[in-house]
Amino acid sequence: MTAAVGPTCALPDTPLAAAVPGIMTCVHCGFCLQACPTYLALGDENDSPRGRILLMRSLVEGTLGIDDPDVHTHIDQCLGCRGCETACPSGVPYGHLLEATRATIALARPLPLVARLILRTFERPHLLAAMLAGARLLRATRLPRLLGRLPGRLGFAMAMLAATEGRVPHRPYTRRGTGARGATAVLRGCVMRGLYAETNRATERTLRANDYEVVDVAGQQCCGALHAHAGDLEGARRLARVNIAAFERSALSFIAVNAAGCGAMMKEYGHLLASDPLWAERAAAVSAKVRDATELLADAGPARGASLPLAITYDAPCHLLHAQRLVRPPLAVLGAIPDLEIVPLTDTDQCCGAAGIYNLLEPEVSGLVLTPKLANISATGAELVATGNPGCQMQIGAGMLRTRTGRGTVHPIDLLDASYSRAERSPT
Amino acid sequence: MAMAALPISEAASVALSPALERAASRLASIVGPRAILSRPSELVTYSADGLPFYRKRPALAVFPETREQLIAVVRALAEERVPFVPRGAGTGLSGGALAENDAVVIGLNRLRRIISIDPENRRAVVEPGAVNAGLTRAASEYGLHYAPDPSSQTACTIGGNVAENAGGPHCLKYGVTLNHVIALTVILPDGELVSLGSTEGERDGYDLLGAFVGSEGCFGVAVDVTVRLVKNPESVRTLLADYTAIVDAARAVSAIIASGVVPAAMEMMDGPTIRAVEASIYAAGYPVDADAVLLVELDGLAAGLEEDVALVERLCREAGARSVRVARDEAERARLWQGRKKAFGAMGRISPDLVVQDAVVPRTRLPDVLAEIHRIAQETGVLVCNVFHAGDGNLHPNIAYDARNPEATARVHHAMRAIMNACIAAGGTITGEHGVGLDKLDYMPLVFTDDTLDAMCRLRDVFDPERRANPGKVVPVRSCREWRMAPNTRRGELPA
Ligand SMILES: Cc1cc2nc3c(=O)[nH]c(=O)nc-3n(C[C@H](O)[C@H](O)[C@H](O)COP(=O)(O)OP(=O)(O)OC[C@H]3O[C@@H](n4cnc5c(N)ncnc54)[C@H](O)[C@@H]3O)c2cc1C
Ligand code: SF4
Numbered sequence: 001m002t003a004a005v006g007p008t009c010a011l012p013d014t015p016l017a018a019a020v021p022g023i024m025t026c027v028h029c030g031f032c033l034q035a036c037p038t039y040l041a042l043g044d045e046n047d048s049p050r051g052r053i054l055l056m057r058s059l060v061e062g063t064l065g066i067d068d069p070d071v072h073t074h075i076d077q078c079l080g081c082r083g084c085e086t087a088c089p090s091g092v093p094y095g096h097l098l099e100a101t102r103a104t105i106a107l108a109r110p111l112p113l114v115a116r117l118i119l120r121t122f123e124r125p126h127l128l129a130a131m132l133a134g135a136r137l138l139r140a141t142r143l144p145r146l147l148g149r150l151p152g153r154l155g156f157a158m159a160m161l162a163a164t165e166g167r168v169p170h171r172p173y174t175r176r177g178t179g180a181r182g183a184t185a186v187l188r189g190c191v192m193r194g195l196y197a198e199t200n201r202a203t204e205r206t207l208r209a210n211d212y213e214v215v216d217v218a219g220q221q222c223c224g225a226l227h228a229h230a231g232d233l234e235g236a237r238r239l240a241r242v243n244i245a246a247f248e249r250s251a252l253s254f255i256a257v258n259a260a261g262c263g264a265m266m267k268e269y270g271h272l273l274a275s276d277p278l279w280a281e282r283a284a285a286v287s288a289k290v291r292d293a294t295e296l297l298a299d300a301g302p303a304r305g306a307s308l309p310l311a312i313t314y315d316a317p318c319h320l321l322h323a324q325r326l327v328r329p330p331l332a333v334l335g336a337i338p339d340l341e342i343v344p345l346t347d348t349d350q351c352c353g354a355a356g357i358y359n360l361l362e363p364e365v366s367g368l369v370l371t372p373k374l375a376n377i378s379a380t381g382a383e384l385v386a387t388g389n390p391g392c393q394m395q396i397g398a399g400m401l402r403t404r405t406g407r408g409t410v411h412p413i414d415l416l417d418a419s420y421s422r423a424e425r426s427p428t
Numbered sequence: 429m430a431m432a433a434l435p436i437s438e439a440a441s442v443a444l445s446p447a448l449e450r451a452a453s454r455l456a457s458i459v460g461p462r463a464i465l466s467r468p469s470e471l472v473t474y475s476a477d478g479l480p481f482y483r484k485r486p487a488l489a490v491f492p493e494t495r496e497q498l499i500a501v502v503r504a505l506a507e508e509r510v511p512f513v514p515r516g517a518g519t520g521l522s523g524g525a526l527a528e529n530d531a532v533v534i535g536l537n538r539l540r541r542i543i544s545i546d547p548e549n550r551r552a553v554v555e556p557g558a559v560n561a562g563l564t565r566a567a568s569e570y571g572l573h574y575a576p577d578p579s580s581q582t583a584c585t586i587g588g589n590v591a592e593n594a595g596g597p598h599c600l601k602y603g604v605t606l607n608h609v610i611a612l613t614v615i616l617p618d619g620e621l622v623s624l625g626s627t628e629g630e631r632d633g634y635d636l637l638g639a640f641v642g643s644e645g646c647f648g649v650a651v652d653v654t655v656r657l658v659k660n661p662e663s664v665r666t667l668l669a670d671y672t673a674i675v676d677a678a679r680a681v682s683a684i685i686a687s688g689v690v691p692a693a694m695e696m697m698d699g700p701t702i703r704a705v706e707a708s709i710y711a712a713g714y715p716v717d718a719d720a721v722l723l724v725e726l727d728g729l730a731a732g733l734e735e736d737v738a739l740v741e742r743l744c745r746e747a748g749a750r751s752v753r754v755a756r757d758e759a760e761r762a763r764l765w766q767g768r769k770k771a772f773g774a775m776g777r778i779s780p781d782l783v784v785q786d787a788v789v790p791r792t793r794l795p796d797v798l799a800e801i802h803r804i805a806q807e808t809g810v811l812v813c814n815v816f817h818a819g820d821g822n823l824h825p826n827i828a829y830d831a832r833n834p835e836a837t838a839r840v841h842h843a844m845r846a847i848m849n850a851c852i853a854a855g856g857t858i859t860g861e862h863g864v865g866l867d868k869l870d871y872m873p874l875v876f877t878d879d880t881l882d883a884m885c886r887l888r889d890v891f892d893p894e895r896r897a898n899p900g901k902v903v904p905v906r907s908c909r910e911w912r913m914a915p916n917t918r919r920g921e922l923p924a
């Protein structure tokens with residue numbers, strides 16, 4: 001029997017129909033299996049890239065229905081970490097296939113309530129700002145530190161909030177470069193602005209110190225990554241258009257993003273809006289300017305700071321390593337800090353289980369994926385984990401808090417900033 | 429879009445036979461309800477292996493997590509007389525891990541621990557689902573590695589390697605899986621636990637370990653495997669020779685072997701393969717305008733290695749190489765190898781479907797056979813990509829095509845058969861390392877006499893008199909099962 005797809009697709013005019021060529025690129029070789037955290041955690045090929053692609057193929061072949069609860073389970077359980085993409089010799093665009101599958105499933109089954117609530121909140125800037133302000137107040141009481149040890153979802157959420165407390169002192173400094181590297185806007189982000197505001201400031205300062213001219217761009221909103229990953233492609237497009245319009249208003253050389261997930265999304269605005277004739281070109285033009293903040297810093301050197309004698313380890317965010325395929329830039333940022341010891345982390349290419357709002361929607365699997373990450377971190381003996389994505393910082397930070405491992409997480413740019421600030425205070 | 433326009437799944441369960449019903453509930457009580465799959469929608473994934481050309485949906489799939497669970501699972505199936513099929517990573521390329529709808533897949537991927545590494549005696553004991561490359565990674569701490577390195581090593585399991593007697597590029601010098609397995613614990617289909625081979629040197633009597641290695645899941649399930657580890661070589665040099673005519677590359681292979689040098693590996697890739705690899709994330713810097721490249725690796729003691737390198741380089745040039753490049757450092761060497769090892773996957777970008785053949789021909793006949801394959805490709809109008817273990821004459825012609833086109837599919841079948849016949853006519857055989865499984869059943873009578881096949885059946889009966897372990901694979905017994913399973917025989921047409 002030949003595994004053939006008939007000339008007609010069982011799901012015409014759906015996002016999945018457009019993804020058929022990508023699905024057909026999979027040769028079923030299995031090279032992605034060991035790269036997949038959910039396969040390693042659950043030991044079921046239905047929770048592997050190859051298995052999920054076969055489920056997708058069955059959907060377009062019509063042998064499985066779009067309302068099949070098993071299909072939903074295994075597609076829901078995918079982290080969207082795209083570790084499978086960097087393992088795949090055939091070039092299967094897994095991230096796009098997943099988004100298309102989720103968007104198609106969303107036609108038959110509404111998103112879970114928690115997901116809808118979160119996504120709608122991220123679309124309302126004022127509501128989101130108020131909620132994050134509330135979270136900051138709660139964080140200031142230091143209660144989340146205590147509550148974070150409670151079992152269950154609430155305990156974990158509290159630990160995530162506690163994990164956003166600053167781990168390195170941020171003291172402003174005046175060091176500035178020439179600005180000759182071009183006008184650069186920093187994406188404010190949602191969680192970054194709400195809970196990691198210091199890291200945003202640090203990003204601006206370090207960019208300035210490395211010859212970028214930092215400009216402020218008003219009118220930004222959520223990048224839409226959470227929406228796209230959940231299958232709400234229309235929601236993602238709405239947000240993308242707002243941001244494209246906002247960034248177009250200034251003459252920019254670069255848009256610097258310090259959250260790997262947001263950067264990955266914005267680099268794909270061109271793809272997201274490819275079939276929108278009014279926006280396709282504009283989206284591609286904005287995407288072309290997007291850089292991870294560490295890319296810009298690495299391109300500029302970056303300038304060296306003062307000694308920071310710490311032992312840390314670095315964990316690569318999936319949306320930096322697998323989606324943006326950036327390996328060197330964050331390491332170059334850390335490498336510019338004298339006396340900083342970077343202890344290599346085993347399996348840094350494996351996801352930590354944060355995956356956007358996955359840890360809230362699939363807490364059990366997320367926990368299974370986090371466990372080996374924490375064990376590997378603990379084996380390094382390092383007190384701090386540097387990782388350039390708020391979701392990963394919160395997830396790993398929460399796990400460290402709950403297992404009493406080390407001090408927590410920082411953004412690599414936090415460390416560079418601290419090193420620059422020291423240089424100004426005690427010039428060496 | 430309206431929901432009504434989307435197709436809705438049919439009632440998602442099929443009736444199981446009473447024996448299977450009983451087996452299902454017994455297995456669930458052994459492994460727990462989350463380690464057994466019984467709904468058809470969840471079994472779709474287990475309906476294909478590395479050769480998705482075949483799809484067969486099993487009745488159940490079960491995933492023991494401990495040795496005790498595995499033993500209990502096999503015993504329960506024995507008592508219920510239910511057939512089963514072991515499955516490792518499902519990277520097999522002959523349909524070996526597929527099960528009919530009356531059989532149970534025993535997934536071994538959760539039994540993946542490396543039980544022990546004994547650096548002094550250069551040995552390791554692993555569970556069957558341990559991944560090949562993971563073993564080498566663990567052994568590297570001691571300056572050791574597991575030598576058999578199938579291109580699928582980042583995914584395939586040691587149990588699957590044992591069952592297929594897997595080879596790999598470096599098996600040219602170091603030998604295949606059989607040469608590296610010291611002892612095995614096996615659970616026989618009737619539930620008896622036996623030890624094969626010995627960790628204390630040769631055991632008296634027949635070599636039953638040798639019989640089990642390569643038995644393709646038909647003789648029972650490997651429960652643990654004791655393997656030999658090899659010391660990492662002191663020095664390694666990797667050469668890439670580039671040819672504008674593939675036959676020249678084939679002549680270089682013969683010349684190198686004739687010179688007495690034993691390369692650690694000698695691999696060839698033809699033009700279409702090179703171009704697929706260079707378009708992938710594993711681009712290795714192969715010359716995209718070449719008709720073939722030859723990848724030769726020499727290893728051993730540093731003293732004397734440079735002379736061998738110089739000799740091989742000269743022989744490559746004498747055979748007509750346009751250029752010969754020696755990898756400057758470990759990074760470049762790793763890149764050259766990655767390209768080779770991911771070549772099969774990289775071909776996925778050419779066309780949606782892919783079939784791969786696995787035949788061995790006498791090395792001296794390589795130039796003729798390659799020319800013949802080229803002719804067949806031209807005649808049938810299919811795209812053949814050749815990537816293979818040239819050093820031991822193990823060919824892997826891959827054909828990329830679109831299975832949605834029945835006319836193209838028919839031409840591919842024709843080409844595959846013609847290529848296989850050409851290899852057999854050149855004095856070759858039908859599988860080097862991927863096994864017979866389901867895919868090569870038809871070819872068995874072309875290379876073995878009835879008497880030999882009958883002897884194989886009798887050997888199988890020693891291990892599995894009820895023929896419940898991986899039924900219908902490897903040896904065509906002309907029972908109704910074979911008739912049903914292989915698509916060609918089913919239509920009653922024996923291979924031409
Ligand atoms: C891209 C690619 C490249 C490849 N390159 C090579 C290569 O260079 N050399 C090579 O030899 N092969 C190669 N293969 C084929 C394949 O990887 C090997 O045959 C491998 O040994 C299969 O291992 P597996 O764990 O995937 O086994 P599976 O495919 O799951 O099973 C293979 C067979 O082994 C049996 N089996 C599995 N585990 C056990 C066990 N514990 N006890 C008893 N029987 C068992 C199964 O029943 C089945 O018959 C390649 C495959 C791919 C997809
Ligand atoms: S590695 Fe790529 S081609 Fe191979 S099974 Fe995974 S997704 Fe498919």
Ligand code: SF4
Nearest residue numbers: 036078079081082084
């Ligand atoms: S995206 Fe991550 S979790 Fe999902 S299939 Fe790929 S590797 Fe697995």
